[in-house]
Amino acid sequence: MTEARHERAPGDRPSREMHESDPSEFFVYTIGLSVAVLLTATSFWAANTTLLWPGGVFLGLAVLAIAQMGIHLVFFLHITSGPESTNNVLALAFGVLIVFVVIAGTMWIVADMNANMMIPSGAPMSMRMQH
């Protein structure tokens, strides 16, 4: 067993012999697909239903999307919390931080600038970005 304490490649299953096909790996992908289909179907239903409060639909869609991205990461990309995938998780955490800073920071700054924009006298209100 040459299994030293190495990191695991992203996308690889935890410490399996690579040459034998294991039926449990097939089930991992199948479970991932079923959960992803369920979440996608819920997203499409929530966007079209009139049963829900429209303000809540927006938040619900965001939650469903983040949940589905998590499902893809765990079941398709095999990102785990195990010790052999620490580097992968750390890189992912840094990526998520930057994504959050870019998106939330942009929306915050631009919304703030838009709210504080000086409208020259006589200019139409349509100079504001809302239309």
Add this chain to the structure above:
Amino acid sequence: MNVAVAIDQIPQDALPSASEAGPAPKRIVVAYGFWIFLLSDIIMFAALFASYSVLVRSTAGGPTGAQLFNQATVAIETACLLVSSYTCGLMSLAVNSRRHFGTYLGALITFALGVTFLGLELREFSSMIAIGATPQRSAFLSAFFTLVGCHGLHVALGLIWLIVMMVQVAVFGFVAKVQHRLLCFSLFWHALDIVWVGVFTVVYLMGVSA
């Protein structure tokens, strides 16, 4: 004090640490490097998502998302990409156990679904352009075509990459180098599906419900 005690209690026959075991195998180094690239690619998509969210209401009197988007098309596109991600996963299982037939079958289904996705997207784009909703029409449409088009471009590149990989499997067989590349391809394809989850939620579903 407690730290020193805890270190003393580590069993001596544990696995060697990573530094004692020498450099990591090529497979891990290659896949980790590609993982870093994918994360940087996702950060680029984050910038496009941010600009889209800022510009989504700037339609300049032109058509809005609710008037342009067809949810049935988006649902079929989503299904294609999701199932192709699944078949790509099954293909990587066949690659790991060195089964030629399973690899070719998985690649063929993945390719067919990817082409269907791309065809539907191009048809959507051309029908939008036909009614005057071009990227030049408004800031909203510029941001839309940049974001969705960039994802479509990635899918197109992934399809070309898949053809190249199947040629390499046919010519070289399952040598280590080809296996590393196939691992990178499956990472790339799964990452594209994750980006698409963001696209269909933010662009299409929030666009028609808001």
